[in-house]
Amino acid sequence: MTGALHANGARGEAIAVLAGVERRLCLTLGALAELETAFGVAGWEALSGRLRALSPGDLLAVLAALLRGGGEAAAAAALPDAAVDFREAVDAVARAFQAAGG
DSSP states (O other), X not given: XXXXXXXXXXXXXXXXXXXXXXXXXXXXXHHHHXXXXXXXXOSHHHHHHHHTSOOHHHHHHHHHHHHHHTTOHHHHHHGGGSOOOHHHHHHHHHHHHXXXXX
16 A cells, blocks of 8 residues: 555545555535435434444445545445445544544
8 A cells, every 4th residue: 555645634534445445535514414315314413323323235325425525436436346344444434534523
């Protein structure tokens, strides 16, 4: 791994390795709105509660939203076919939330 990607800390970006490739993730307002819609909830409290109990499909939805927030739309679109390890996905989501201060 070359470390070619750099996170913009001021924007709340995180870098994580998914299927052997460094990817940029960011918890943006758009990502949060996308997750509200995907999970059929409204508001911070409902979304927070929903994020506490994710199925594997939910985890992919969160990961895809964070990738799109980080400018990685192509990687997000390829997620269903990518060989992303469960632990990698969980680590990537945690990094993105930590970078955002959450």
